Amino acid sequence: MTLDSSVTATPEEDRVVFEYTVENVGDAPAEITFRNGLSADFAVLDDGDEIWRASDGQMFTQALRTETVDAGDSETFTEAWDDPDPGDYTVVATLNAGPDAEARTDFSV
16 A cells, blocks of 8 residues: 655635645555544644644544545545734644555745
8 A cells, every 4th residue: 555645735814724635656445544533634833843733622533444545546634724823834734544644845824
């Protein structure tokens, strides 16, 4: 199983929208086992310090679940960071599953 992932950050008027895409670039279907109800998480870093995390203060079901991503297919997860302060940041998106996958990109508000 070979997963490739990428994340984009799109600043809007009063928020930043993140899109995290995980693609199965292998030749066979990939089984992804999620650890709980959280599929993907997003963290915003300012000079390496975490200043925002999408899952902070959230509760998720405590049940394992498995999804299959066919070869060549992808899954996209979205989240929004409301009312960000102007500045230069890095977003780190992680798949809350096995196998692990992570992507990051820099952005400005």
